[in-house]
Amino acid sequence: MTGEAELATPTGTPEFFDALLEDDPNELYENAPCGYLSTRPDGTIVKVNQTFLTWTGFRRDELVGRRRLQDLLAVGDRIFYETHYAPLLRMQGMVREIAVDVVLSSGERLPVLANSVLKRDAGGEPMVVRTVLFDARERRSYERELVAARQRAEAAEARARELAQTLQSTFMPPVALDIPGLDVAGAYHPAGDGSEVGGDFYDVFPTGRGTHAVVLGDVSGKGADAAVVTALARHVVRAEVFHRPSPAGVLGVLHEAVRRAYPERFCTAVLVEVAAGDDVVLTVCAAGHHLPVKTDGTRVDRLGTAGTILGMLDETHLQDRRYSLEAGETVVLYTDGVAEARRGREFFGDRRIETLVAGGAGRPAAEVAEGLAAAAIDFQDGRPRDDIAVVALRRPS
Amino acid sequence: MGVAERNNVVVGGRPDGTPIVFAHGFGCDQNMWRYVEPAFRPSFRTVLFDYVGAGRSERSAYDAERYSTLGGYARDVVEICEELDLSDVVFVGHSVSAMVGVLAYLDDPARFKALVMVGPSPRYIDDDGYTGGFSRADIDELLDSLESNYLGWSTAIAPLIMGNADRPELGAELTESFCRTDPDIQKRFARATFLSDNRADLARVAVPTLVLQCSDDVIAPVSVGEYVHRQIPGSRFVQLDATGHCPNLSAPKETIAAIEAFLAGL
Numbered sequence: 001m002t003g004e005a006e007l008a009t010p011t012g013t014p015e016f017f018d019a020l021l022e023d024d025p026n027e028l029y030e031n032a033p034c035g036y037l038s039t040r041p042d043g044t045i046v047k048v049n050q051t052f053l054t055w056t057g058f059r060r061d062e063l064v065g066r067r068r069l070q071d072l073l074a075v076g077d078r079i080f081y082e083t084h085y086a087p088l089l090r091m092q093g094m095v096r097e098i099a100v101d102v103v104l105s106s107g108e109r110l111p112v113l114a115n116s117v118l119k120r121d122a123g124g125e126p127m128v129v130r131t132v133l134f135d136a137r138e139r140r141s142y143e144r145e146l147v148a149a150r151q152r153a154e155a156a157e158a159r160a161r162e163l164a165q166t167l168q169s170t171f172m173p174p175v176a177l178d179i180p181g182l183d184v185a186g187a188y189h190p191a192g193d194g195s196e197v198g199g200d201f202y203d204v205f206p207t208g209r210g211t212h213a214v215v216l217g218d219v220s221g222k223g224a225d226a227a228v229v230t231a232l233a234r235h236v237v238r239a240e241v242f243h244r245p246s247p248a249g250v251l252g253v254l255h256e257a258v259r260r261a262y263p264e265r266f267c268t269a270v271l272v273e274v275a276a277g278d279d280v281v282l283t284v285c286a287a288g289h290h291l292p293v294k295t296d297g298t299r300v301d302r303l304g305t306a307g308t309i310l311g312m313l314d315e316t317h318l319q320d321r322r323y324s325l326e327a328g329e330t331v332v333l334y335t336d337g338v339a340e341a342r343r344g345r346e347f348f349g350d351r352r353i354e355t356l357v358a359g360g361a362g363r364p365a366a367e368v369a370e371g372l373a374a375a376a377i378d379f380q381d382g383r384p385r386d387d388i389a390v391v392a393l394r395r396p397s
Numbered sequence: 398m399g400v401a402e403r404n405n406v407v408v409g410g411r412p413d414g415t416p417i418v419f420a421h422g423f424g425c426d427q428n429m430w431r432y433v434e435p436a437f438r439p440s441f442r443t444v445l446f447d448y449v450g451a452g453r454s455e456r457s458a459y460d461a462e463r464y465s466t467l468g469g470y471a472r473d474v475v476e477i478c479e480e481l482d483l484s485d486v487v488f489v490g491h492s493v494s495a496m497v498g499v500l501a502y503l504d505d506p507a508r509f510k511a512l513v514m515v516g517p518s519p520r521y522i523d524d525d526g527y528t529g530g531f532s533r534a535d536i537d538e539l540l541d542s543l544e545s546n547y548l549g550w551s552t553a554i555a556p557l558i559m560g561n562a563d564r565p566e567l568g569a570e571l572t573e574s575f576c577r578t579d580p581d582i583q584k585r586f587a588r589a590t591f592l593s594d595n596r597a598d599l600a601r602v603a604v605p606t607l608v609l610q611c612s613d614d615v616i617a618p619v620s621v622g623e624y625v626h627r628q629i630p631g632s633r634f635v636q637l638d639a640t641g642h643c644p645n646l647s648a649p650k651e652t653i654a655a656i657e658a659f660l661a662g663l
Contacts (some may be wrong), residue, residue, distance in 0.1 A: 041647065042613075042640045070615065075531070076538025079591075082616050082642040083424030083492070090646040091428055100542070126647075147544055 035112070035133035041126035043068030043086075052133065057105035069131060074101040074109060085116075089129065093118045099140060102133070111140035157195070164197040165190075167227050171201035171234060172389075179204065179212045181276045182325075183394040185366035187373040191222070191337070191386050198387030199226040199267070200335045201234050205241075207273065213241045216333040216391050217269030217289070229265045232257060233310075237271065247271035247285035248318040251310060255287070255318075258311030266311040270304070270333050272393075280325040280395050285318055290339050293354055294323065294331045297361035300354045303331065328397035330368060332357045337388035341376040348379050365392040398455060400480040404446040404473055405453040408481065410438035415510070416483040417441040420474060422492025422516075423590045424583075426452025429491060432649035436657075444481065448473055450582040465585055467493065467593050471500035478508050487660060489513040491645055492616065493590040495625075499598050511663055512606040513656055516617040516642055517625045520594040527596070530618045536591045543584050599628035606632040607659040609652065613640040633659060 009015050029036060035052030039045050045063045053060060056072070063072075070081045077100040088095045094117045101109040112133040121127040168190060177184040186202050199219035207213050215237050219230045236257045240250040251271055258267060268288035275281045284292060288309030291302040307318040325331065334353065341348035356375055360368040369392040377384050400406070407427065410417075417437050419430040427445040434443050447454040448470050463469035474497060478486055486509050490498035495517030502509045521529045522536065606629050610622035619636070626634035635655045639648030 074538060074542075075535040076540070076542040078615050079531075079535075079539045080542045082614075083422070086641060087425050087429060087643050087646055090643070091431070 034135075037069060037131040037133065039069050039129045039131065041090075041118070041129060043070050043129075045069060046128070055104070055110060055135065056102060062105075069129075072102050074103055077101055085114075089116050089118050090126065093120075099136065099143070111136045113139070161195045164195060167224075168194075168197045171227075171230055173203055173205070177204040177391070179214075179274055179276055179393070181395075182274070182280065183365040183396055184214070185364070185369045185392055187366075187369040187388070187390045189337075189373055189377060189384055189388045191384050196222050197224065197227045198222055199230050200337065200387035200389035201230050202333070202389050202391050203234055203238065204391070205238065207241050207245075209245065210275070212274045212276070213237070213247075214272040214274060214333065214391060214393060215269060216335065216389055217267055218335045218337075218387075218389070219267040220265055226265070229258060229262050229267065232261065233267055233269070237269075241271075241273075245273070246320050247273055247283055248307075248320045251285055251287045251307070251318050252316055255308075255310040255316050259314075262311065266309050268309055268336075272303075272331070272333070274325075274393070282323045282325055282331065283320050284323065285320050287316075287318055288312075290334060290336065290350070292331050292333045293357045294325070294329060295354070295358045295361050296326065296329045297358055300358050325393075325395045327395050328362060330357065330361050330365070330392060330394040332368060332372065332393075333391045334372065335387065335389045337384060337386040338372060338376040338390060340386065341379045341384065341388075343379050343381070348376050362397070365394045368392040368394070398458065400473075400476045403449060403455045403458045404477055405455075406477055406481070407445040408442065409434070409445075410441050410443040412442060414440055414442040415485055415487060416444055416478075416481070417487040417489060418444040418446075418474070418478070418483070420488065420490040420494035420497060421447070421451065422490075422494050423586050424492075426454075428452070429643065429645055430489075433645045433653055433656075436649075436653045441487070444477070444483070446473070446477055448586075450579065450586065456579070459582060461585060464582075464589065466589050467497055467500055467595065470494075470497045470589070471504055474498065474501035475505050475508070478505070484508055485510040487511045487513065489515065489656065490517075491515040492642065493518075493593075496593065496595045496598075499595065499602055502604065503598060503601055506603070509604055511604055511660070512602065513609065513659065514606065514625065515609045515645060515652070516611055516614055516622070517608060518617040518621045519596040519599055519625060519628075521591045521616075522594075524594075527624070528618070528620055530615070530621065531591065536587075539591065540584055540587060543580060543587060596624075596628065599625060600630065602629045602632070605659075605663055607656070608632055608634045609644065609655055610634065610636050611639050611641060611644050612637065614642050616642045635659070 030050040032051055035055060036049040037045055038047035045067055048063050070078050073081055085095055085098055096115045098114045100114055101111050104110055113136045114131055114133050116129050116131040118126055119128045172188055177186055184204060190198055202216040204214050217233055219226050233254055236254045237250055240253045244250045251269060258265060270286045270289045270292055273283040284304040286304040287307040291304050294301045294303050303323055304321050305319050308316045339350060356372055360371055369390040373388050373390050376388055419434055421427050421429045426447045430445055434445055437443050450459045450464055488498040488509055495514030496519055498512050521531045522533055523529050608622055608626045610619055626632050637644050637651050639651055641647050644652045
């Protein structure tokens with residue numbers, strides 16, 4: 001034999017037998033380091049050990065035949081006993097580790113963990129319930145701390161979610177989109193459960209020279225760091241549009257702003273200046289972004305040229321292109337949350353977008369925008385992995 | 398997803414029999430009826446189900462707002478009756494489901510033939526001139542108890558591989574599923590139950606109704622059962638010898654006999 005230490009009190013010595021005799025079954029029952037209760041199936045106490053009496057301060061004759069286990073519990077725990085403990089015990093023959101408070105004779109409470117076993121007679125009828133109770137003061141205060149910590153964590157999570165949603169809502173115009181003579185609408189859906197702020201944004205606003213600006217973009221990354229850049233992007237565009245009649249010029253300034261302030265971030269965007277008079281003229285610049293789709297229901301065109309991503313390289317290639325928007329035509333801008341929506345290895349893709357947009361030509365802009373977003377979400381079984389932003393612009397026929 | 402799947406509806410008995418729907422109360426699931434429902438199979442079409450959020454119902458269908466009042470649970474009952482195209486329904490509700498049955502009946506009276514209320518209480522908290530048996534503080538304590546059994550509870554619902562040495566027929570597979578409920582859902586159900594007040598609805602019940610009252614029931618005291626009996630016109634009141642709140646478990650034979658006697662007299 002190796003590795004076993006010599007026992008201090010070897011078996012067979014007088015001291016060993018003294019300890020063994022002291023711990024006869026009755027002594028073990030009465031003074032066990034836990035409370036023992038035997039009850040009838042209805043809870044009436046029929047036997048109780050000394051440890052339980054010592055803990056609770058009751059005399060044996062106050063309990064045996066007179067009180068039920070549930071009578072000794074605090075009221076809330078008594079409901080728990082009736083609705084959970086007793087039914088479970090009856091159905092599965094046992095319950096374990098149930099946390100309840102025993103009300104002591106002094107009125108104070110003793111937190112315990114209770115385990116019960118139901119013993120049935122030969123005919124299968126319930127006969128006696130054996131319950132063992134462990135003093136759980138320390139454990140219960142520890143568990144209460146855990147519960148409190150969990151509640152704090154949940155509250156913090158709720159606050160973070162609310163903050164993310166508030167922040168996110170500033171990336172979209174707070175009012176319904178409006179360009180006189182046109183039908184315009186946006187749709188936005190956050191990634192996942194919406195607990196994290198994404199990088200998509202859009203905006204529609206008057207330029208101050210009789211035209212309107214429509215911008216839609218996507219900043220790399222997620223969370224608060226990305227949100228800072230998204231806010232910058234939206235505000236730079238808002239400010240620059242007023243004195244720059246060229247979308248390419250505005251996006252050029254945004255490029256510089258992002259590159260200087262946040263060298264590790266970049267963004268893509270489409271900016272359209274809409275001059276809506278007798279004719280509707282769109283001036284389009286795309287920067288590293290999916291080109292807007294224009295359709296009359298039959299023909300599908302892409303607007304603009306593929307410009308460079310903003311904030312990434314030193315040089316930019318950004319170009320303005322002019323198009324006329326005829327009566328009955330619709331233009332749709334969207335982020336990669338739509339185009340790159342994935343199901344397994346398959347992407348939602350440009351072809352699907354064009355088919356959907358063409359199919360929706362002539363329908364209200366809100367239907368087209370929401371319809372495209374919903375199709376992209378459905379494609380991912382209802383759980384978008386990236387933000388989805390869509391703006392649709394229609395010239396009624 | 399269909400309602401039958403959502404509510405884990407289990408249909409038994411005679412397909413051409415009068416439908417008898419058994420509804421479980423707060424704290425458990427359709428297993429509460431395991432000793433009672435089989436007795437009705439020879440002459441009835443028996444229907445068991447779990448409320449959404451309880452037992453083996455479809456958890457993804459859980460709507461916190463809908464199930465924050467008893468009306469949401471009553472919707473479950475009506476929708477199950479609609480899905481199965483039941484008429485002349487005998488509704489047997491235990492505990493809070495006795496009142497859920499009243500609400501379901503008021504929602505769609507034509508569908509119901511009779512109500513059996515096992516341990517009913519239209520209001521658990523004392524009010525002026527009314528003794529429900531509990532104070533608001535008691536109910537807060539229950540919510541606390543559910544909270545502190547969060548950890549213990551997850552153990553209680555974990556698979557109990559030891560099974561039942563003395564009742565091997567129950568097996569380990571079943572013990573695993575008894576009364577499974579998410580603690581947050583439990584607390585919402587507890588609030589919906591114990592903060593409800595449906596006293597005013599009782600007088601509107603106009604189908605034969607049986608009130609089954611246990612002796613010595615902490616949750617629904619005899620005086621409350623008698624109140625329900627007085628408020629529902631023409632209702633029958635039967636005092637059981639069974640004690641506690643779950644005669645369907647502790648005294649199934651007596652419970653079955655009382656329901657059968659009531660139904661035979663319809």
